[in-house]
Amino acid sequence: MTSSRSKIPRATVKRLSLYLRELESRHNQNQKTINSKQLGDVLSLTDAQVRKDLAYFGQFGYPGVGYRILELIENLRRILGTDRKWNAVVIGAGNIGRAIMAYQRFRQKGFEVVAVLDNDRSVVGQVISGHHVRPMSDLNDLVQQRDVKIGILAVPAPVAQEVADQLIEAGVQGILNFAPVRLDVHDAVGITSVDFSVALEQLAFQISLGVTGSLEEENDQ
Amino acid sequence: MTSSRSKIPRATVKRLSLYLRELESRHNQNQKTINSKQLGDVLSLTDAQVRKDLAYFGQFGYPGVGYRILELIENLRRILGTDRKWNAVVIGAGNIGRAIMAYQRFRQKGFEVVAVLDNDRSVVGQVISGHHVRPMSDLNDLVQQRDVKIGILAVPAPVAQEVADQLIEAGVQGILNFAPVRLDVHDAVGITSVDFSVALEQLAFQISLGVTGSLEEENDQ
DNA sequence: CGTTGTGAAATGATTCACAGCT
DNA sequence: AGCTGTGAATCATTTCACAACG
Numbered sequence: 001m002t003s004s005r006s007k008i009p010r011a012t013v014k015r016l017s018l019y020l021r022e023l024e025s026r027h028n029q030n031q032k033t034i035n036s037k038q039l040g041d042v043l044s045l046t047d048a049q050v051r052k053d054l055a056y057f058g059q060f061g062y063p064g065v066g067y068r069i070l071e072l073i074e075n076l077r078r079i080l081g082t083d084r085k086w087n088a089v090v091i092g093a094g095n096i097g098r099a100i101m102a103y104q105r106f107r108q109k110g111f112e113v114v115a116v117l118d119n120d121r122s123v124v125g126q127v128i129s130g131h132h133v134r135p136m137s138d139l140n141d142l143v144q145q146r147d148v149k150i151g152i153l154a155v156p157a158p159v160a161q162e163v164a165d166q167l168i169e170a171g172v173q174g175i176l177n178f179a180p181v182r183l184d185v186h187d188a189v190g191i192t193s194v195d196f197s198v199a200l201e202q203l204a205f206q207i208s209l210g211v212t213g214s215l216e217e218e219n220d221q
Numbered sequence: 222m223t224s225s226r227s228k229i230p231r232a233t234v235k236r237l238s239l240y241l242r243e244l245e246s247r248h249n250q251n252q253k254t255i256n257s258k259q260l261g262d263v264l265s266l267t268d269a270q271v272r273k274d275l276a277y278f279g280q281f282g283y284p285g286v287g288y289r290i291l292e293l294i295e296n297l298r299r300i301l302g303t304d305r306k307w308n309a310v311v312i313g314a315g316n317i318g319r320a321i322m323a324y325q326r327f328r329q330k331g332f333e334v335v336a337v338l339d340n341d342r343s344v345v346g347q348v349i350s351g352h353h354v355r356p357m358s359d360l361n362d363l364v365q366q367r368d369v370k371i372g373i374l375a376v377p378a379p380v381a382q383e384v385a386d387q388l389i390e391a392g393v394q395g396i397l398n399f400a401p402v403r404l405d406v407h408d409a410v411g412i413t414s415v416d417f418s419v420a421l422e423q424l425a426f427q428i429s430l431g432v433t434g435s436l437e438e439e440n441d442q
Numbered sequence: 443c444g445t446t447g448t449g450a451a452a453t454g455a456t457t458c459a460c461a462g463c464t
Numbered sequence: 465a466g467c468t469g470t471g472a473a474t475c476a477t478t479t480c481a482c483a484a485c486g
Contacts, residue, residue, distance in 0.1 A: 009477060013426055017419040021401060035445060042403060047445090048479055055447055063446045063485045080422045081429030099320035105401065105418050110425075149428065174428040176420060180242060180326065182264065190427030192420050197326050198238040199397060199413050201301045204331075205234055206411030207370065207395040208302030230455065256467065268467090269457055276469055284463045284468045 012053045013080075018043055019050070020076045027069050035066030082110045087146050089172075091163055092154035093118040093126070093133045096178050100152055101129035114146045136166070143170040153177045233274045234301075239264055240271070241297045248290050256287030303331045308367050310393075312384055313375035314339040314347070314354045317399050321373055322350035335367045357387070364391040374398045 022042055026034060036047040036054075054060055054067070057079050061067050077083040088106075090097050093116050100106070101113055116128055119136040126133050134142075142148060151167035153160055153175055160179035167175060174190035177183055180197050243263055247255060257268040257275075275281050275288070278300050282288050298304040309332050311318050321327070322334055337349055340357040347354050355363075363369060372388035374381060374396055381400035388396060395411035398404055401418050 007476090011477075013423060014419070016426075017416075017422045018403070020422070021416075021418070022403075025402075037445085046479060048448095048481090049477090051445090051447060052478080059447075061446045064444045065486075066445065079426070081425035082422055084425075084429075086425060086428075095320040095323040099316040100417070102316040103417060106421065109418055109421055111421055150424065174424045176424055181246075182239070182243075190424050192424040192427070194415060194417065194420050195238075195242075196321070196324060196415065197242070197330055198235070199415050200327065200330055200332055201238040201241070201303055202234060203371065203395045203397055203411050203413040204302035204305075204307060205237075205300070206413070207307075208300075208305075228454090232455075258467090267457060269459090269470095270455095272467090272469060273456080280469075282468045285466045286464075287467065 006056065008056050012056060015043070015045070015049075015053055016076055016080060019053070020073065020080065023069050023073050023076070027073060031069055033062075033066045033068055034072075036061070038066075084110055086111050086150050087114045087148045088112065088150035088152055088176075089114060089139070089142060089148050090116045090152045090154060091118070091136075091167070092116075092156075093120070093123045093128055094154060094156075097152075097154035098128055100154060100178075101131065111150065113152075114148060115142055117142075136163075139166060140170045143172060148172060150174045150176065153179055155179060157181045227277065229277050233277060236264070236266070236270075236274055237297055237301060240274070241294065241301065244290050244294050244297070248294060252290055254283075254287045254289055255293075257282070260288075305331060307332050307371050308335045308369045309333065309371040309373055309397075310335060310360070310363060310369050311337045311373045311375060312339070312357075312388070313337075313377075314341070314344045314349055315375060315377075318373075318375035319349055321375060321399075322352065332371065334373075335369060336363055338363075357384075360387060361391045364393060369393060371395045371397065374400055376400060378402045 019039060022039060023034070036050040040047045040050045051061070058075065060072050060075055074083070088111050090100055090113055097116060097118075101116060106113065113131070115138070116131050116133050117136050117139060118124060118133050123133050124135050149172060151172040151174070153163060153167070155163050157179045160177065160181050161183060164175055164177070164183045164185060168185060168189055172189070175183065175185070177191060177193040180195045183191055183193075185191060240260060243260060244255070257271040261268045261271045272282070279296065281293050281296055295304070311321055311334055314337050318337060318339075322337060327334065334352070336359070337352050337354050338357050338360060339345060339354050344354050345356050370393060372393040372395070374384060374388070376384050378400045381398065381402050382404060385396055385398070385404045385406060389406060389410050393410070396404065396406070398412060398414040401416045404412055404414075406412060
């Protein structure tokens with residue numbers, strides 16, 4: 001292993017996901033290789049950016065050729081950790097919880113929902129996307145027995161912190177948070193948040209600027 | 222108007238939403254003022270960062286006092302464009318579409334869903350969150366008659382670009398995209414994307430690093 | 443050739459530190 | 465006295481440009 005140990009910008013990690021998405025699409029169309037210019041163009045990035053991002057993690061390219069798509073896909077999956085299986089529990093059987101459970105792509109990425117929990121008596125026992133909704137009291141046993149690494153938090157904002165604490169107490173290593181609050185957790189736990197309101201506000205801002213104004217960067221897709 | 226015309230970093234705009242979220246929470250607890258240190262602490266930012274972000278848009282603070290919460294909320298809403306009403310259509314009556322329609326917070330932020338469209342015959346006519354699902358052929362009339370400014374795209378990836386084109390053709394000014402593809406649109410249209418898979422991959426990466434590694438920045442919440 | 447990987451330069455964002463306001 | 469707004473300094477990221485490679 002010769003991999004150099006320099007600091008990896010967070011923005012680079014976000015782009016890795018986007019590279020992977022594009023590469024998978026090209027792979028499905030049977031394309032075999034791609035160069036940094038082509039890959040950059042679809043994401044509105046420079047070729048140098050693409051090369052530098054990838055070079056943080058190793059030497060994947062072939063001078064004069066570019067990158068072999070399949071090989072790069074495998075490398076990116078390994079780097080991102082989606083070449084493994086991650087068991088997850090969904091907390092909250094409301095609309096967002098249901099949408100998540102039905103989202104096929106999660107499984108494709110290696111994330112397996114092993115249970116849905118909710119502490120609302122009126123939903124416990126219902127079947128959603130093939131899972132019986134279980135009471136929150138099952139959490140600890142589930143995490144132990146099914147080796148659950150990820151909690152997907154789809155509960156109302158006011159209880160999100162409390163439930164996050166329970167998840168961490170139970171032993172999950174990461175939380176995907178859909179509640180519009182910032183969770184306060186210690187550093188050993190990974191957190192990624194998806195906040196629809198923030199997304200909408202970003203959009204409203206772009207539209208409000210309209211012809212009026214000027215943001216320097218382009219779309220945050 | 223004395224507002225200085227400097228470049229606004231995109232990261233600043235994203236933080237504006239987070240400031241607003243925190244301010245609204247404090248306002249509900251009846252807090253009247255807040256200073257840049259307090260506001261920065263909850264988001265793990267420096268006080269200077271907070272002040273600089275806000276100063277891009279005007280002078281909102283009172284030396285010796287801080288910021289008056291209600292006043293700052295109003296200013297941020299105006300800046301973000303959520304002090305206005307935006308009519309929106311949801312395209313796609315699948316799980317994500319349903320979750321969005323049921324998401325109360327959208328309306329609180331000034332976004333009004335005036336219709337759901339889908340071109341799957343088997344769902345057209347169904348009622349979802351109080352709206353009849355209408356056929357895609359109604360799109361143009363709807364956008365005209367209801368002054369629709371925003372399209373919320375909750376369709377499968379393979380048709381996302383095509384539907385985006387239809388939305389723009391019909392006259393929407395912004396698209397909130399839930400499909401895991403990059404949309405290619407001309408600059409006059411605002412785009413914000415929410416990709417669950419990207420979020421999960423970011424999380425997987427954080428966990429994979431685990432004790433192992435070190436990203437420089439902390440949580441992207 | 444064409445294209446990578448990478449130092450060096452340029453650009454951009456954050457933090458420091460302090461004058462000035464209330 | 466306490467806190468803002470902001471130039472100057474620091475730190476991070478992106479782009480340039482080119483040697484090295486298949």
